[in-house]
Each structure stands twice: as structure tokens, then as C-alpha cells.
Amino acid sequence: MVKKKRSFSEPEFATLAEPVATEEAMPESSLRANLEEIKTSDGVIGYILRNSSSAAIDLKDPTKIIDYAILSSSALDSSVELSELFDLGDVKNIVVEGKDAKVLSLMVGENKISVFLEKGADCEKILRKLH
Amino acid sequence: MDNEVYTFAVKNTLNEIRNICPEITGTFMFREDGEIIAGDNTTSEKIMVRVVDSLDSIFEKSDAIGEVDCITFEGGKGRLKIFRVNDAYLVTASSEKADMKYVDTVTHVLVPTILKLLEKICSTPLQNSSQKEIEPKFDMDEEMNKPSEELIKETAMKKLEEDAEPEMESEIKPEASLPELPVNQLIVENLGGLLVPSDTVRIDNEILTQWANLYEDSKIEEVEIGTFDGKTTRCKVKPIKDSKYEGKGIIQMPEKVQLALEIKKGELVRASPIIGGGG
Numbered sequence: 001m002v003k004k005k006r007s008f009s010e011p012e013f014a015t016l017a018e019p020v021a022t023e024e025a026m027p028e029s030s031l032r033a034n035l036e037e038i039k040t041s042d043g044v045i046g047y048i049l050r051n052s053s054s055a056a057i058d059l060k061d062p063t064k065i066i067d068y069a070i071l072s073s074s075a076l077d078s079s080v081e082l083s084e085l086f087d088l089g090d091v092k093n094i095v096v097e098g099k100d101a102k103v104l105s106l107m108v109g110e111n112k113i114s115v116f117l118e119k120g121a122d123c124e125k126i127l128r129k130l131h
Numbered sequence: 132m133d134n135e136v137y138t139f140a141v142k143n144t145l146n147e148i149r150n151i152c153p154e155i156t157g158t159f160m161f162r163e164d165g166e167i168i169a170g171d172n173t174t175s176e177k178i179m180v181r182v183v184d185s186l187d188s189i190f191e192k193s194d195a196i197g198e199v200d201c202i203t204f205e206g207g208k209g210r211l212k213i214f215r216v217n218d219a220y221l222v223t224a225s226s227e228k229a230d231m232k233y234v235d236t237v238t239h240v241l242v243p244t245i246l247k248l249l250e251k252i253c254s255t256p257l258q259n260s261s262q263k264e265i266e267p268k269f270d271m272d273e274e275m276n277k278p279s280e281e282l283i284k285e286t287a288m289k290k291l292e293e294d295a296e297p298e299m300e301s302e303i304k305p306e307a308s309l310p311e312l313p314v315n316q317l318i319v320e321n322l323g324g325l326l327v328p329s330d331t332v333r334i335d336n337e338i339l340t341q342w343a344n345l346y347e348d349s350k351i352e353e354v355e356i357g358t359f360d361g362k363t364t365r366c367k368v369k370p371i372k373d374s375k376y377e378g379k380g381i382i383q384m385p386e387k388v389q390l391a392l393e394i395k396k397g398e399l400v401r402a403s404p405i406i407g408g409g410g
Contacts, residue, residue, distance in 0.1 A: 067195035074188045079204050081185045082211055085178050086157060086224040089207030096189055097203075098196030116196075 031111055032056060034129055043121025045101060048072055048114045059116065068103070071096070072114030075105045095123050106130065136316070137249050139380065140399065142169040143318055144245045147397055149173070151237055154229030156209065160242075162219050182222060186213060216243050241397065248399055251359055252316065312403040313342060320376060321396050322383035328367070332356065333383035334402065336370035342404040353405040356382070362392050365405065 028051065035047045039058060046059030048069055059065055079094040093106035097119070104123050105114040108130060115126050145158045149171050159170030159179045165187060167179050186202070193199045204211040209226045212235075221242050225234055315338055322333060332354065342351045357363040366388055371377055382402055389395060 100197035
């Protein structure tokens with residue numbers, strides 16, 4: 001696989017590079033600010049923001065950090081596989097609703113975000129703020 | 132046997148859902164323990180197993196939010212929704228063009244209704260494989276009813292006199308009056324068209340032949356249809372013409388009959404032949 005990439009001609013690299021640049025529309029700092037604002041909204045329990053170099057976790061109940069982190073990671077991993085199985089295209093978001101609470105997970109560029117909400121909270125509102 | 136009927140009914144329901152909403156690209160159901168109940172005709176078992184495996188990791192780690200009720204996945208080209216129905220989960224994949232409100236309405240109403248209905252049916256003895264069950268009954272009934280054989284003969288004779296069919300008088304087999312009427316559970320399918328009589332239903336020719344074989348000299352021209360709410364009606368019966376409905380346990384029913392029974396397409400009914408009507 002690596003060898004094949006090396007064999008790409010220069011123009012091909014140029015065309016590939018462009019969309020990657022546009023995906024970085026929302027920098028991490030801006031995302032974090034958004035998440036801080038979201039956290040003050042009604043029904044929001046907390047959030048996890050992580051990328052390859054850092055992670056930020058803010059939850060009302062710190063004892064559940066590990067449980068929430070594992071769940072959000074599983075949800076995002078599963079979403080990639082599910083998308084492949086049903087040919088659903090790029091992952092936009094995944095919402096897992098439980099009996100007590102729900103989690104909204106999405107990827108913005110390299111950043112993986114999970115927002116934890118109370119059962120009745122509005123996911124759409126949160127999504128609009130993050131895009 | 133119960134499981135087979137259950138799976139069959141669920142599979143048909145899922146196929147019907149796909150017919151109603153062509154934007155649904157795949158749908159299936161599985162139990163909490165991961166056992167696949169049934170899927171529509173286009174979703175392969177391999178995919179179903181992989182989806183269940185993939186979801187398993189979420190279910191396993193969902194303690195923090197409580198038992199999973201619903202999972203909604205949104206992709207660039209479509210959506211996947213998994214929602215809980217009693218002790219099972221329904222998975223529905225749909226294209227981006229799908230009207231999710233419509234899809235949700237159909238799946239959230241149709242599937243739980245069918246499952247409720249199936250639970251009711253499965254809790255009562257199923258008589259779907261009527262032929263197999265009835266055949267051994269002949270001997271048992273014969274033995275048990277030996278003392279009342281004369282009584283049965285008498286009633287049979289009375290009936291025959293009333294019907295005044297001299298040809299049938301000659302051979303009255305006590306066996307023929309003894310077996311219980313076979314009852315088949317069938318799924319309602321619409322029957323429409325300009326030349327369709329409103330008092331005639333259509334049933335698989337195979338079932339009609341089975342019934343006819345049970346009652347050698349009788350021609351099955353009428354059936355009694357009963358709903359699980361206790362409503363019954365009598366209708367004329369003819370074999371299904373459309374080959375796509377053959378062998379699927381379907382009863383094609385005109386709207387008028389559906390209204391009389393207060394049922395709709397996709398619901399289950401019981402059908403039994405009316406013997407000796409003859410015309």
C-alpha cells in the first residue's frame with residue numbers, strides 16, 4: 001500500500017491535498033469554545049473532545065468518565081463499520097439513546113466529539129452548533 | 132413450529148415495509164442476545180451478522196446511559212436506525228432520499244403491531260400445518276367418539292337431508308364428519324381491480340387442494356375468515372392468480388371484506404373451509 005502511494009504523480013497529490021485543507025474548517029480551539037457553550041445548555045451532561053494529539057473531557061459526573069469515553073469510542077468505531085456494510089457514505093454522526101441518557105458522537109476533521117445528553121435533550125440543536 | 136411462523140411473519144412484514152418505502156435499502160430484526168430473527172429478502176445473513184457484531188460493542192458498553200433504546204447513524208449517503216421493540220431490535224437502513232418521518236411512522240407502527248399480534252397467536256396453539264395435525268386425529272377421534280358414532284351419523288344425515296343432495300347420500304363416511312375443520316393462518320394482502328368481486332377472497336391453490344383432499348367429494352367454494360379479535364365472515368374463495376403471492380401464506384382480500392373484519396393488509400387472519408356448501 002505504501003509503495004503505491006509513492007508512485008502517485010505530483011498532480012495527483014495536488015488534487016488530493018485540497019479537500020483535506022477544507023475539512024479543517026473548524027479548528028480545535030473554536031470547537032472547544034463551542035463545546036463550552038453547549039455544555040451550559042439544558043440537558044447537556046458533558047462532552048469529550050479528542051484528536052491524535054490531545055483530549056478534553058468535561059463531565060458533570062467525573063466517576064463516569066471512563067464509561068462514557070469507552071462508549072463514545074465504541075460508537076464511533078462501529079459507525080465506520082456500519083457505514084461500510086450498508087454503503088452509507090462518510091460518517092456524519094451517531095446518536096445512541098439509552099434508557100437514562102444519550103450520546104451524540106461525530107467527527108469534525110480530525111477531532112472526535114461526543115456530547116452526552118439527558119434523555120429528552122435536543123440533539124439537532126447541538127449538531128447545528130457544531131457544524 | 133411457533134418460531135417458524137414468527138420468523139415467516141416478521142420476514143413478510145419487513146419485505147412489505149420495503150415495498151411501502153422503497154428508499155429503505157435493508158432491514159432486519161434481532162433479539163437482545165444477538166440472535167437474528169429475520170431479514171428482508173435483500174439483506175444477506177452475512178451482513179446481518181456483521182451488523183449485530185458491530186452493535187454488540189455499543190450494547191456492551193452502554194451501562195453509562197442505560198439499556199439502549201435507539202441508535203441513529205447518519206452518513207453522507209444514507210441513514211441507519213436501530214430501535215428497540217420489546218426484547219428485540221429492528222435495524223433499518225435507508226437512502227438519503229428517504230422521508231425519515233414516514234419511514235419511522237411505518238416501522239414504529241407496523242412492526243410493534245405485528246409483533247404484538249404474533250405474541251397473541253403464538254400463545255395459542257397454532258394449527259397452521261393443519262394437514263399433518265389433523266390426520267392423526269382421525270384415529271384418535273374415532274376411538275374416543277365410538278359411543279357417540281350414532282349421534283354423529285344422525286346429525287350428518289339430518290344435514291344431508293336438509294341440503295337434499297341425492298348423490299352424496301349414498302356414501303356417508305363417518306370419518307368425513309369427524310375431522311375438525313382445518314384452520315390456516317394467513318397474511319392479508321389487498322385484492323383490487325375493476326372485475327374483482329367484492330365477496331371473493333383468493334387463497335393459495337395448494338391450501339385449497341389440501342382442504343379438498345381432506346373432504347374428498349367436497350368442492351371448497353366458501354371459507355370462513357376470522358380475525359384474532361373474534362370477528363368472522365363468510366366469503367367465496369378462489370385460487371390466487373398472481374404467482375408472486377403463491378406459497379407465501381397470503382390471503383388476497385377485497386377492501387369490502389377487510390372493512391367488514393376491521394383489518395388491514397399485513398395483518399393475520401384464520402381461514403377455514405366451509406364444507407358441503409357446494410353451491
